[in-house]
Amino acid sequence: MSPQATVLLVDDEIRSLEALQRTLEDDFTLFTASSADEALAILESEFIQVIVTDQRMPDMTGVALLRRVRERHPQVVRIILSGYTDNADIIAAVNEAGIYQYLLKPWHPESLLLTVQGAAELFRLQQDNELLNVELKTSAPWLQGRVDGKRRELKARNAMANITRAAGSPLDKVCELLERVAGFDIAVLIEGESGVGKELLARALHYASHRRDRPFVVENCAAMPEQLLESELFGHKRGAFTGAYQDHIGLFQQADGGTIFLDEIGETSPAFQAKLLRVLQEGEIRPVGSPRPLKVDVRVVSATNRKLAELVREGRFREDLYYRLSAFAVTVPPLRERPADIPLIAEKLLDDARRHYQRPGLTLLADAQDALRLYRWPGNVRQLRNELNRMLVLADGDALGAELLSPEVLQAAAEEQVAELAFLAGIEGDLKTRLEALEKRILKETLTRQRWNKTRAAEELGLSRVGLRSKLTRYGLE
Structure with missing residues (x-):
């Protein structure tokens, strides 16, 4: 088992x-500092791979600290946290001073975890590339192709492996497709019901691409009126409208x-669609x-819980615009179509809790x-998280049993068991005939769930x- 990556956390607020x-404590070896000076001292004495710092600190800003870190320890991957989207100094640092990622407060635990995992992966890839460069300098010319192949293999490792799913899950195909398109700088459309994890897949796509060391920003297009959405994405100049007291740097x-990840893109107005x-x-x-446009180099990943083609x-x-956004489109299957994933996702959510x-x-x-x-989860992962939180509230201890589940989940499980018993009771014949009927049903169910991929079905069933x-x-x- 490889050792955990070392991460230095810096914030003056305890x-x-x-x-x-x-x-982060379960996934990384952590060091903490409550000031910039303390952080610099730790960097001199410990092997640190990633640093995460707050922007607002009394002795030195986070940007100033990370600039010092870059000068003294350029190999350390740098992340900054800030609650101010209009801070031009931070934006300049992200674009010019080599900061790996800029996270807005309040940060989401899963987003922070994925970002730090991506930073640790980048540090490891940098080390691997340094070793490969040494190998290139000391090896015969005919090894060039082999080393280049190894480098491509290393870059292909990405956050897709962190998408929680069971072996042979229908989600494997989605991750495989996103992994293939990651290296091509084209727009990607992710369709799927609300709560299936479209943002997590978009984030994984970003970390799999050559843009992994640049920002990943998110906007929910259904969360604000059209004018505010335009300002949030494209920015505005001071005095552009009532309440615009200063320049605002847009998410693009x-x-x-x-x-940039544009969620719920199907909810936007025709006027905004023309501007996008x-x-x-x-x-x-x-x-x-603004009287003049600004050039930007951004990959757009969009998502919707509706069928844009319809x-x-x-x-509407x-x-x-649809053809621009859907240069490469994938559909994420709902949770009810991947029941084997449910216990693993529940365990991951419980781990967060x-x-x-x-x-x-x-x-x-x-x-x-x-x-x-056994439940169909119309609200997908979001509903599953709420169900687990409900169980936590009702539990007297640490054991979460079925009696804590909401009535609709328990009723669905009971109905499924009754249906299964009715099927078994309806099979006629001797034991051999009944077992064959049951085997046929299992085969058909497995093949349907695996979308008739016989290799995966055989692996799941333990057959050649x-x-x-x-x-x-x-x-x-057949």
Whole structure:
């Protein structure tokens, strides 16, 4: 097992520092500092791979600290936290001073964790590349191709592996497609029901791309009125409208060189769609109230819980914008189509709760896992998280059993069990005939869930491809 990456956390507010620790302590070896001077001293005495610092500190700003870190320890991957989107100094530092990522407060625990994981991966890749460069200098010319191949392999490692799923999950295909398109600088559209994890997949796509060391910014297009959305994305000049007391740097400019994720893109108005289309066509933005445009280099990843093609047919979404956004499109299957993922996702969410509530003994019992797997989850992962939080509130101890589940989840599990018993009771014949009927049903269910990928179905069932083919022929399922 490889050793954990070392991360230095810097914040003068003790509660903020403790929150950072709780989020990262299970995945990294942590060092903490409550001032810039203390952080610099730790960097001199310890092997630090990633530094995460707050911007506002009394003795030295986070930007100033990271500039010092870059001068003395250039190999350390640098992350800054700030609650101010208009801070031009921070934006300049991100774009010019080599800061790996800029996270807005309040940060989300999962976003912070993924960002630091990406930073640790970048540090490791930098070390691997240095070793490869040494190998190139000391090796014969004919090894050049082999080393270049190794370098490509190292760069291909990305956050897709951190997307929680079971072996043979339908989500594997989505991750494989996103992994393939990551190296191509084209727009990606992620479709899927609300709560399936589209933002996590977009973030993983960013870290798999050559833009991984540039910003990844997120905007929910359904969360604000059109004028505010335009200002938030493209920026505005002072005095452009009532309340515009200072210049505002838009998210497209903040994401320059990186990736912008536009969630719920299907909820935007026709007027805004026309402005976004111009940005994609011309590669430039015009801040509200500005007399001239600004060039930006941004990869756009968009997401929607609606079928954009249907909105186009209904005349509610521009066809030309649709084709711009969907140069490469994937659809994320809902949770009900990947029941094997549910216990693993529940365990991951429970792990977050263990850290957040400082209850390391929390355990999801087997009967609760079975009931969760049988429910259809119309709200997907978001609803699953709410269900687990409900169980935490009702639990007297750390054991979370099925009795803590909400009535609709328990009822769904009971109905599924009744249906299964009815199926078994309805099978006629001797034991051999009944077992064959049950085997046929299992084969058909597995193949349907694996979208008739016989290799994956055979792996899940513990069969060889020849053995699976024989059974399919026998039951007329070929």
